[in-house]
Amino acid sequence: MTMPILAGFYPDPSICRVGEWCYLASSTFEYVPGVPIHRSRNLVDWELVGHALTDPAAINGGEGHDAASSGIFAPTLRHHDGLFWMITTSIRDAGRGQLIVHAEDPSGPWSAPVYVEGTDGIDPDLAWLEDGTCLLTWCGHNPPAIYQVEVDPRTGERLTDRIELWRGTEMKDTEGPHLFERDGWWYLSVAEGGTHVGHGASIARSRSPHGPFESNPANPILTHRSLPHPVQATGHPDLVELSDGSWAMVYLGMRPTGAYPGFHVNGRETFIAGVDWIDGWPVVDEGRFDVPDRDGSWDEPFVSHTLDARWLAPGKAPAQIATVTAAGLELSVGRDADAGEQLDLLCARIPAIGFLATAEVAAGDACLSVRMDARSWVGVERVGDRVRGRAVSGPFDQALSELDLRDGDLLAVRSSPSRELYGRLGPDLLEPGIVRDGAFVALGSVDGRYVSTEVAGGFTGRMLAIEALGGAATVRRMAYAEDPRD
Secondary structure: OOOOOOOOOOOOEEEEEOOOOEEEEEEEOOOOEEEEEEEOOOOOOOEEEEEOOHHHHOOOOOOHHOOOOOOOOOOOOEEOOEEEEEEEEEEHHHHEEEEEEEEEEOOOOOOOEEEEOOOOEEEEEEEEEEOEEEEEEEEEEEOOOOOOOEOOOOOOEEEEOOOOEEEOOOOOOOEEEEEEEEEOOOEEEEEOOOOOOEEEEEEEOOOOOOOOOOOOOOOOOEEOOOOOOOOEEEEEEEEEEEEOOOEEEEEEEEEHHHEOOOOOOOEEEEEEEEEEEOOEEEEEEOOOOOOOOOOEEEEEOOOOOOOOOOOEOOOOOOOEEEEEEEEEEEEEOEEOOOOOOOOOOOEOOOOOOHHHHEEEEEEEEEEEEEEEEEEEEEEHHHHHHHHEEEEEEEOOEEEEEEEEOOOEEEEEEEEEEOOOOOOHHHOOEEEEEEEEEOOOOOOOEEEHHHHOHHHOOOOOOOOEEEEEEEEEEEEEEEEEEEOOOO
8 A cells, every 4th residue: 555545744543433434533733723633434535524523722832933833643533322522632732631522423513622631641542341441541751651531531530540551562652552353352453653754553352341351462564664665653543343244444654755765745645545454453454545646736726705615724723813704815914025934824735746826916925935844944935026946944044036916826836756776865755936938937946845744843744824914915816737657
C-alpha cells in the first residue's frame, strides 16, 4: 500500500463501524474546527461529514508560533448504545484530564466536553463491557505505561483508581492504545517506537479487559522501519470488524522524499490494510485494498456565502476571521506586512507535492503562503501596488524578488517536485510568484525542506494559507491545481 485513504495532514486515525458505514476521526492539533469525521462504505472513498470539536476554547490551540502542534492530540471514535463518542486530549488542558464528547449524528451537534480528572496523559480510548461499564484506557506517566479507569462518559466522573495494563515491548514510546474484544479475548493495540521512522504497531491480549496482557510474539505486527518502502513511520493502529465479518486496520504513515535523510511535508496521513486472524493474533495484509492516486485539485469562487468545510484556522474558528459576502471572501485585519509571524489566516490541507495555488485578491493587502506553522512558510505578499516573495524559517526572514502589481495578477505559489535522490535537494522547490496573463512569474525560489516537519518540527503538515496584511482584504477566488502524475 503506497497511497493514503486520506492524503495530507490526517494523523492518528480512529475507526468504528455502524451498520454498513465506517466512521473515521483524525487529530488536528491547533486547528479549528477540530477532529474531522469522515465516513465510507468501502474504506477507500471517504466523505467528510462534520467535526467533533468546533469550540476554539475546548481545542485551546493558542495563537502564533507558540501554538504550533498544540491543541488536540489523538482521538478515539466509538459508537455505543445509539451514540457516537469521541475522546481526546487537549494538550494545554491535559491537567484537567481526558476530554469526552458525544452525538447522535457524527455530523453534529456534539455535546459540550466533559473532562475525566486524574487521567493526565495522552491518547485516550473508550470501550464498553456487556454490563455497560465504560473503560477509559490511555497513555499515562509516572511511570510511562498504558493505564485504565472506569468512568461515566456522560459526566466525566472517574469511578475507580487507575490500574496499569501494559508497558509495551522494549520499543520506546508505547502509546495510542485501543482496547477491543474478539472471541473471548481482549486485545490492546498500541503505537510504539515514536511517530517517525521507528514507528510501529504492536498488540497484546488477555482474557480480561483489565489484564494482565501478554505480548504478541510477532510484535510489531506492522512497521516499515529500515525498509525501502515509500511509506514510512507506519503505526498508531486502530482495528475494526466489517459487516461481512472481515477485519481492517487504519494507521498513519508519512511519505518522505528528497535527498537523504528524506523530508515529509504533507503531514502524517491515514492508510488502510486488511487483517487476518491466525492462531488468535492479527496478521496485517497491506495489499488488500486498492487505493488510487487521486487528484486533490479544487477551485473555489467565494460566492456561496458559506465557507467550504476544507477551511480551518489555527487557534480560532474560521468565522472569527473570515466571512463570505457578495464581494467575495472578506478577511479581517491581519498582521502587519513587516511582521513574519502569521496569526489570523485561513488554511486548507495540501495533500500532494507538485501544485500551483492561486488567489485573486480584489481589495486590500494579502499573503498567499504554503506553511508548516507561523514561523515556517513561503509565500507571496501583495502590499500596496507591489508584490513580493518571502520565506520565513524560524528566526530567518528573507525578502525575495518583487515587482509592480498589474490589474489581473493572481497571487501564486508553485511546488515543483525534486527528482534528486543523492544530491542536496529537498522534496520540492517552492516558488512564490504571480500568474500574469496566464503565465507563472516566479518571485524567488526556496528549497521545500524549509517547510517540512524535519526542519520545522511538530506533528502537523503543510497548509495552503490566505491572510490579510494590515487592514482587511477581499479575495474573489482561490484555486489549488495539482500537476499530472508521471
